[in-house]
Amino acid sequence: MIKVMVVDDSAVVRQVVTETLARTRDIRVSAAAADPIQAQTMLAREWPDVIVLDLEMPRMDGITFLKKLMSERPTPVIVLSNVTQQGSPKAIEALRAGALHVMPKSALGTTQQLQTDISSLASQIREAARARVSALRPAAPSSATMDRKLQNADAVLAPPVAGMRMQNTERIVLIGASTGGTQALEEILAKLTVRCPPIAIVQHMPGNLTGSFARRLDQLCKITVKEAEHGDRLRNGHALIAPGGKHLMIKRQAGFYTVDVTAGPAVTRHCPSVDVLFRSGAKFAGHNAIGMLLTGIGEDGARGLKEMRDAGAHTVAQDAESCVVFGMPKEAIGLDAVVQILPLSQMARVIETAASRPS
Template identity: 50%
Template sequence: MGKPIKVLVVDDSALVRQTLIEILKSDPDITVVGAAADPLAAAEKLREVVPDVITLDIEMPRMDGLTFLRKLMSQHPIPVVICSSLAEEGDETTFRALEYGAVEIITKPKVGTKQFLEESRIRIIDAVRAAAQAKVRTMTGGATLKVAPKLDADVILAKATPGTPNFRTTEKVVLVGASTGGTEALLTFLQALPLDCPAIAVVQHMPEHFTAAFAKRLDGICRIHVKEAADNDTLLRGQALIAPGSKHMLLKRSGTRYHVEVKDGPLVSRHRPSVDVLFRSGARYAGKNAVGVIMTGMGDDGAKGMREMFDAGAYNIAQDEASCVVFGMPQEAIKHGGVNKVMPLTAIAAEIVRVCKD
């Protein structure tokens, strides 16, 4: 095993700091090198130790997290994971944190059921792991980290009604998966699409409630319509549906109409929503009429599903390493043999338009 990931925890709540420390210490590949109650105390800690990752709250005394983040990224860039209750509300402040250079946004852990706490632990640890591998990191090297056992998309798809659609259609549908770095990647991609682009369904790993604000923000910037998906929403040309945080989204088909099913379920490939769930449903219900896109992110969510889409005749695109914040998800999809083309983020929209021409 390589060197453990060194983490500095910054939060004004003593209870949250202790909870985060306990969660992070439960992973053998992570070590907590310090904790601070506010950014000024964190600055003092940084004189003593240089962490690989900082977890940072936004609302704190003496100096807010955003101000500290801007100073940090301009003077001594270190990967930052925002851990804030504002993420639950999809507050505009959290979007500014991403613009200022934060790698991930997660919600604060809460006391709840055993399942809730375990899912919270998985999300926090995965966010720190992803941040440690992000390109913003100034230190070289990095260990290959162990991944805990995970469920695959069968736990969701097995409950779906199987079968081949009765009506033929040539209408294309675009299925997109992204994680770490994906919020800015999706902005670049969706902004470049024309008004008459094919229907798009997106899974982006992000907290519950955050996706509604994210979709609203994109809708105000992009030419196409963007909304958080609701169960049974029809996929329409010139529109992108974003899977709700903490819900799985499946592609379904009724006659010639594509629509989405939004449902609860366990974490799949350590995530909910899961890219694998969307992609594997795409292989089942769209086949050769599907176009898959796998973007920046850590881990392998989407790799199996993209291969199934490929085998069903879909055309699949992977974002290239140079334009990814973390190349993990595209790299795994390529390794699984499910990718037709690897290309820069800025070229993907034009390729979608080309492929989907009648």
């Protein structure tokens, strides 16, 4: 049974979340607090598996509480707040402070709508409860991997031709991430210099947050970071982030690369999908590419990374110890898709080295 604490100054939200989650088989609200001060008292008695947190509350705001929590005893947190809409800075700040997910409360609307959307919250709680999975074990096929109905990258892009010979071009870097990826990407990109090779990124994130996430990274980093637009050219010292709700693919034009940003069905349950980005890397860049799969729940990116390795690309997975969730990298390792398994702290060095390494 997953124990959840709800911290929200709205009695209605506390009540509806508690009553609705009680109908699930595996989740129970073990404590409900009206503000972080009350929550701290409750935490002294019993610690939950997951905390659902509002951001605007009396006596202490949610961001302050979140930072304090992460510094003292890191715990999976889902932010449920009416200030996380439309790419708000608060949503990005919450993710940077350690929240695993953000969910806009005002989008839930009435009590009836709230009850309907708790199923989405329940799924996020289950994912959050699995965070910090650090045991490096041989990967067994997951139920999702075995689900034949699960849409794969064929729905968006035809697979690469086996044995196709690729001309040498500039090196490019393709990165995929999910849960915990916002912090991981910030750590990597902040270390890069403007001489780094072009980078294309898929981070699983709601569509209303990717633009503000890219702008924040652009302010923090020496390199240029922006939300990708259809037709953008991949350039040295630049990183392009897939818009939420759109697939990102690279394409080769003469001796350089551009990106396609296109609508399409969810692949491996995600749009944008890491598998789609990585397949385009296998198909159009081959040995000229580096593929990096970072922290995240699920298997998105594992098969695409295998295709990249088979096409001659250098492939890297984040190690278990530095992952928030060792899900996606673990799946890729199990498929023999990975050349190197590295801690997050060494990822930037691999990217910088690629700039001076011959193709």
